[in-house]
Amino acid sequence: MGLARRDTIHHTYGDYLGWPEDVRYELIDGEAFMMAPAPDLEHQEVAGEIFFQLRLALGEGPCKPFVAPVDVRLPRLDEADDQMDTVVQPDVLVVCDPSRLDRRGVRGAPDLVVEVLSRSTASHDHVRKRQVYERAGVKEYWLVHPTDRMVTIYRLVEGAYGKPDVQELQGETAVGVLPDVVIAWDALVARLAPVE
Structure with a gap:
């Protein structure tokens, strides 16, 4: 199911x-896609926890x-x-170049983008947004699948995303573009509703 x-x-x-x-809309190559309605609580739990762990790990750097x-x-x-x-x-992002930040948000590719998948956004995030992030130069792109308890990680190598790294949401996953930063999954997954 795609976005309208x-x-x-x-x-x-x-x-x-x-x-x-x-x-709310997202623009991709001039096409305006209506954002899905407010995400469910599981989506927010996952995005919020990833943001929280990143914030703690990155501190005031x-x-x-x-x-x-x-x-x-x-x-x-260099478009205006x-x-x-x-x-x-994106659901969660990290920017390491302060010159990319302004009052409107971010101009240019973040270093890390995390999208938490839901039924209404999965194909959009897997196909359209992956292509956009690759073209823009996002160094690392994570697709977190709460229902399947998996994370798919794309890393930019010589201007293109290589073969994705697919991991279960267990233990810790290192963030390749952020040295010494990991996302711990076990406590988060324990809080999620059981998979039906």
């Missing part, structure tokens, strides 16, 4: 800024974690903000 498109018109971030705030909603503007070249046609809102 707003319309068939090519949009820019300039258009996006004028839309009502009560409905240069790398800053954020949790959605935060606009991440991904220019193709209002001309960009790709703006996404």
